[in-house]
Structure formats: C-alpha cells, structure tokens
Amino acid sequence: MRNLRFTLAYDGTNYSGWQRQANAIAIQEVVERVLTKICKEPITVAGSGRTDAGVHARGQVVSFRTTNRMPAERLSLALNSLLPYDIVARDSREVPQEFHARYSAQGKLYRYLIYNAKLPSPFQRNYTWHIPYALDIAAMNKAASLYVGTHDFSAFQASGGAPVDPVREIGSSYWQKNGDVWEYNVKGNGFLYHMVRNMVGTMIEVGTHKRPIESITELLQSGRRSDAGITAPAQGLYLEEVYY
Amino acid sequence: MRNLRFTLAYDGTNYSGWQRQANAIAIQEVVERVLTKICKEPITVAGSGRTDAGVHARGQVVSFRTTNRMPAERLSLALNSLLPYDIVARDSREVPQEFHARYSAQGKLYRYLIYNAKLPSPFQRNYTWHIPYALDIAAMNKAASLYVGTHDFSAFQASGGAPVDPVREIGSSYWQKNGDVWEYNVKGNGFLYHMVRNMVGTMIEVGTHKRPIESITELLQSGRRSDAGITAPAQGLYLEEVYY
Numbered sequence: 001m002r003n004l005r006f007t008l009a010y011d012g013t014n015y016s017g018w019q020r021q022a023n024a025i026a027i028q029e030v031v032e033r034v035l036t037k038i039c040k041e042p043i044t045v046a047g048s049g050r051t052d053a054g055v056h057a058r059g060q061v062v063s064f065r066t067t068n069r070m071p072a073e074r075l076s077l078a079l080n081s082l083l084p085y086d087i088v089a090r091d092s093r094e095v096p097q098e099f100h101a102r103y104s105a106q107g108k109l110y111r112y113l114i115y116n117a118k119l120p121s122p123f124q125r126n127y128t129w130h131i132p133y134a135l136d137i138a139a140m141n142k143a144a145s146l147y148v149g150t151h152d153f154s155a156f157q158a159s160g161g162a163p164v165d166p167v168r169e170i171g172s173s174y175w176q177k178n179g180d181v182w183e184y185n186v187k188g189n190g191f192l193y194h195m196v197r198n199m200v201g202t203m204i205e206v207g208t209h210k211r212p213i214e215s216i217t218e219l220l221q222s223g224r225r226s227d228a229g230i231t232a233p234a235q236g237l238y239l240e241e242v243y244y
Numbered sequence: 245m246r247n248l249r250f251t252l253a254y255d256g257t258n259y260s261g262w263q264r265q266a267n268a269i270a271i272q273e274v275v276e277r278v279l280t281k282i283c284k285e286p287i288t289v290a291g292s293g294r295t296d297a298g299v300h301a302r303g304q305v306v307s308f309r310t311t312n313r314m315p316a317e318r319l320s321l322a323l324n325s326l327l328p329y330d331i332v333a334r335d336s337r338e339v340p341q342e343f344h345a346r347y348s349a350q351g352k353l354y355r356y357l358i359y360n361a362k363l364p365s366p367f368q369r370n371y372t373w374h375i376p377y378a379l380d381i382a383a384m385n386k387a388a389s390l391y392v393g394t395h396d397f398s399a400f401q402a403s404g405g406a407p408v409d410p411v412r413e414i415g416s417s418y419w420q421k422n423g424d425v426w427e428y429n430v431k432g433n434g435f436l437y438h439m440v441r442n443m444v445g446t447m448i449e450v451g452t453h454k455r456p457i458e459s460i461t462e463l464l465q466s467g468r469r470s471d472a473g474i475t476a477p478a479q480g481l482y483l484e485e486v487y488y
Contacts, residue, residue, distance in 0.1 A: 011366040056367070086366045122255040122330045123300070127367065 001065040003099055004072055006079065006092035008060040013126045013235070014086060017053045018060070024053065027087060031062065034082045038075070039068040046101045048108070048242040049191075054234035056127070059090075059109075059241040063101040099244070107171070107189045107243040110196045113236045114182040114204070121180075128181060129200075129236035135182065135207035137175055143206040144173040144184065146216040147199060154223035156202070158194035158231075166192060166223070175203075185240075194231055202229030245309040247343055248316055250323065250336035252304040257370045257479070258330060261297040262304070268297065271331060275306065278326045282319070283312040290345045292352070292486040293435075298478035300371070303334075303353075303485040307345040343488070351415070351433045351487040354440045357480045358426040358448075372425060373444075373480040379426065379451035381419055387450040388417040388428065390460040391443060398467035400446070402438035402475075410436060410467070419447075429484075438475055446473030 008031070016024035028047060035043040045064040051057055070078070075092035083089065098104070115121060115128035116135055124130065147170045154166040170188040177183075184200060202219070205211035211229065219228050252275070260268035272291060279287040289308040295301055314322070319336035327333065342348070359365060359372035360379055368374065391414045398410040414432040421427070428444055446463070449455035455473065463472050 009366050011369075080364075085364070085369045088364055088366050090363060119334060120324075120329070120332055122253050122332050123371065125255075125329045 001067055002069075002072075003063060003065055003095050003097050004075060004092060005061060005063045005095045005099060005101065006076055007090040008062060009058045009088045009090055010056060010060065011086040011126075012051060012054050012056045015053065017055065018047050018050045021053060027051075030084065030087060031079075034079060035064065035066075037082060038070075038078045039066045041067060048101045048105050049239070051237075051239055052194075052234050054126075055237045055239070056235075057239040060239055061101045061105070061242045061244075063095065063099060101242075104244050105190075105242050107187060108191060108239065109185065109187045109241040109243075110191065111238040111240045112184040112186075112196060112200045112232060113238070114184070114200075115180060116182055117180045124181075126235050129233050131204065133208060135204070136209060137177060137182070137207070139209070139213055140203050140207040141175050142213045143203045143216050144175055144186075146213070146220070147173045147186070151220040152223055153192055153195055153220070155219040155225050155228045156195045156198040157192040157225065158198070159225050164192065168192065168195070173199075197232040197234070197237060198225075198228055198230075200232035200236070204232065205229045245311055246313075246316075247307060247309055247339050247341050248319060248336060249305060249307045249339045249343060249345065250320055251334040252306060253302045253332045253334055254300060254304065255330040255370075256295060256298050256300045259297065261299065262291050262294045265297060271295075274328065274331060275323075278323060279308065279310075281326060282314075282322045283310045285311060292345045292349050293483070295481075295483055296438075296478050298370075299481045299483070300479075301483040304483055305345045305349070305486040305488075307339065307343060345486075348488050349434075349486050351431060352435060352483065353429065353431045353485040353487075354435065355482040355484045356428040356430075356440060356444045356476060357482070358428070358444075359424060360426055361424045368425075370479050373477050375448065377452060379448070380453060381421060381426070381451070383453070383457055384419050384447050384451040386457045387447045387460050388419055388430075390457070390464070391417045391430070395464040396467055397436055397439055397464070399463040399469050399472045400439045400442040401436040401469065402442070403469050408436065412436065412439070417443075441476040441478070441481060442469075442472055442474075444476035444480070448476065449473045 020026040045062050048061040072094040076089035079089035113128040115124040115130045120130045150169040172187045259271050264270040289306050292305040316338040320333035323333035357372040359368040359374045364374045394413040417430045
C-alpha cells in the first residue's frame with residue numbers, strides 16, 4: 001500500500017465540520033467519497049485533527065493508504081476536478097509508511113478573525129466574529145503573550161469532554177490589525193477541544209476592560225473553566241498550518 | 245406621505261438579484277416584506293438600479309413613501325433587527341419629496357474583483373472571478389483609461405436588451421492590486437445592462453495579450469458587441485456607491 005498526503009483549504013460554512021455530526025454532511029465524508037471514486041477502491045482518510053461545524057481551514061493535512069498507482073502529484077488535480085467549490089486541494093505527495101496526518105503532527109497554527117466595526121458586514125458574517133465595540137489591542141496583546149510557554153490549559157478546555165492531558169506548549173500568540181479585521185495567530189504543539197475559541201473569548205473580555213490582563217495568568221494556574229470567558233463563535237476560526 | 249431613503253449592503257450569492265427572477269427570492273422582495281412589517285402598511289420600494297443574481301452591493305440606495313411616523317434615523321436599526329444576515333442597512337434618513345432612488349441618481353461607482361492565483365480559494369469563490377494565469381496590469385490599466393470620457397457603449401451592452409441610448413460618460417476607470425486580489429473601479433453617469441461585466445471581460449483579454457489595447461478604442465467606435473470580450477461572471481461585481 002502506498003501512503004499519500006495532501007493539504008486542503010475549505011470553507012466550513014456548509015458542513016458539520018471535519019467529522020460527521022447531525023444535520024449536515026462532514027468534510028471527511030465528501031473527501032472520502034471523491035477519493036474512493038479516484039482510487040477505485042474504498043478509502044478512509046485521517047485528518048490532522050477535527051474542525052467543528054463552521055470552522056475553516058487553509059492547511060488541513062490529510063493522509064490515506066491506497067493500492068492505486070497514479071502519480072502522487074496528480075492527486076490534487078484529480079481531487080479539485082471532483083470536489084465541490086468550497087473544498088480545494090492545495091498539493092499532494094507520497095510520504096513514508098510511518099507518516100500519519102494526526103499522529104505525526106508536531107504542532108499547529110490557528111488563526112482567529114474578528115471584524116471590528118459598528119455595523120455587521122454581509123461579506124464577513126461567515127468568516128469573522130463581529131464585535132461592534134472598541135477593543136484595546138495593546139491589552140489583548142499583553143494577554144495573548146501570557147499564553148506563551150508550557151501551561152495547564154484546563155480552564156480553556158470545553159467542559160464535559162473526555163479527560164485528556166491538559167498541558168500544552170504555546171510557541172507564539174499575538175494579535176495584529178488589518179483595517180477592520182483583527183487577526184489572532186497562535187502556534188502550539190497541540191490544542192484541547194475549543195481551546196483557541198475559549199482563549200479568544202477570554203481575550204475579548206480583556207480588550208473591552210471587563211477583565212484584567214492578569215486574569216489569564218490566574219486561569220492558567222487555577223484551571224477553572226467557569227472563570228474563563230465565553231467560547232468565541234466557530235466561523236472566525238481557521239486551521240492555518242500543521243507542522244510535522 | 246413621508247419620503248425615506250436608506251443604504252443597503254448585501255451579499256448577492258443567495259438571491260435572484262435585486263428584482264424577482266425564477267428560482268430564487270429577490271432582495272427587493274425581502275426588503276419590502278420587512279418594511280411592510282415595520283411600517284404597518286404595504287410598502288413598495290425603488291432601488292437605484294437592479295443588480296443581477298450573484299452581484300453584491302455595498303451602497304445600494306433605496307427610497308419609499310410611508311405614512312409611518314417613526315424617526316427616520318431609527319429605520320436602519322429596525323431593518324437590521326428583521327433582515328437576514330446577508331442584507332445590512334447602513335443608514336437611513338428622510339429626504340425631500342422629489343427624491344427618487346433611481347430617477348435622482350447622477351452617477352454610480354462599481355467595483356469588480358479578480359482573484360489572481362494559481363489555485364482557486366474556497367473563501368473567494370462567491371466574491372471574485374478566479375483567474376489562474378498571469379495578467380499584465382499595465383496593459384489593463386491602459387485599456388481601462390480608454391473607457392474614460394463620453395462614448396457609445398453599444399459594444400459593451402448585453403445583446404438582446406431593450407433599445408436605450410447607449411451613450412454614457414465614464415469619469416474614472418482603473419485597476420489596483422491588493423495582494424492576490426485585483427480591484428477594478430469604474431465611476432460613470434450611468435451603465436447599460438451588463439456593461440461593467442463586458443468591459444471587465446474585454447480588459448482581461450488585454451491582460452492576457454489575447455487582444456491589443458487599442459481594441460477598446462475600436463469597440464467604442466464600431467459598437468459591435470460580437471467583437472468585444474466575454475461577460476465577466478456576476479460574483480465579482482459590487483455596486484459600491486450611488487451619487488445624487
């Protein structure tokens with residue numbers, strides 16, 4: 001069996017997320033259906049990680065095994081000729097047998113976009129979180145820097161999930177402004193379920209001075225989810241890149 | 245009867261355009277339904293002009309008459325509380341009796357967006373025309389400048405439309421580049437049906453050197469539609485502003 005890897009960009013608006021959930025089709029399903037057609041045998045893929053309903057990707061990495069002998073570099077062309085317009089394959093290649101999109105991942109870069117303007121924009125509604133009030137970007141950047149390092153992120157984990165090791169290492173974490181769009185970039189060796197969205201929701205409360213900057217340090221120490229901020233909505237989140 | 249005016253931004257992706265056509269709901273219909281609820285009487289609106297299915301607006305101007313006495317400035321808030329997320333009212337105010345969104349218009353600014361990158365983007369598909377090959381922006385800007393002035397635009401009119409005076413005055417016409425997105429801005433005293441999209445389709449052929457720059461001048465002289473370029477797709481077009 002050959003081991004192939006490709007990278008996907010997708011608009012998550014019309015999907016239940018990477019994995020199947022109620023009421024909508026999953027991106028993984030669509031991709032497997034197309035690959036089964038291309039490879040002429042049943043294909044199951046592994047993604048680098050799940051993305052929730054409405055969450056987007058510019059660099060989701062996927063791997064799978066097949067006996068099909070097509071040139072690996074042609075796979076992304078074949079995918080793009082059959083995938084719907086909101087899922088795009090960016091590249092494809094053959095990888096060593098031991099590579100696995102999920103288990104081989106060493107880290108990830110996520111981006112979160114805020115649309116900061118008085119009125120909502122019909123063009124931004126599925127791609128950003130609209131925040132109509134003033135934000136203190138200096139305070140938010142101080143808060144963001146407090147996430148850097150190795151910490152117990154229990155306070156930023158979705159409540160009610162399966163117990164997992166809550167310690168993660170964040171390499172970089174900062175905000176930058178592009179006109180009305182505020183972009184948060186966070187790179188880490190791994191992320192708990194809803195972790196980025198909970199980190200963002202908490203920083204927004206710092207940006208509106210509802211919460212002191214030092215509260216981030218306290219949350220990393222206490223691990224109390226109930227003391228953290230709200231979960232930022234799914235449509236502002238992008239899986240940008242996966243590192244191996 | 246009071247005469248009220250408001251400005252709309254909308255994402256045209258899910259509509260049949262400003263006016264009703266087969267198979268999809270029209271933006272005008274949605275707006276009239278909401279206004280009828282707000283004003284508690286049947287409302288018919290006038291838009292500054294029609295936009296086709298898939299065409300967007302950031303500055304569509306709308307006027308209507310009502311006996312309702314609510315403060316005119318509150319109208320846009322009332323609209324935004326009832327309109328779907330892909331239609332946003334930007335402002336509202338009372339205007340003199342003689343004002344009419346369509347008949348009082350003195351000019352319009354349209355924008356057309358090209359996404360110039362090898363691969364399509366899932367995030368740009370409904371908002372730009374994807375062109376995967378190299379474009380000569382200098383040649384396109386020379387072509388764009390030839391539209392400026394008062395000309396017979398018959399060659400850029402949709403074929404088969406009702407006969408109208410084809411002479412229009414273009415005040416400014418230029419391309420600028422923002423990363424992978426190329427933005428064409430054209431301001432004129434009026435536009436024929438499909439005129440901007442036909443102007444863009446023709447300029448793209450100049451940008452790929454399939455057509456000489458001077459062909460624009462020839463088309464403005466000959467008026468032959470069959471000699472002009474293709475009609476650029478709807479989803480790249482934005483009605484930016486209407487001048488009164």
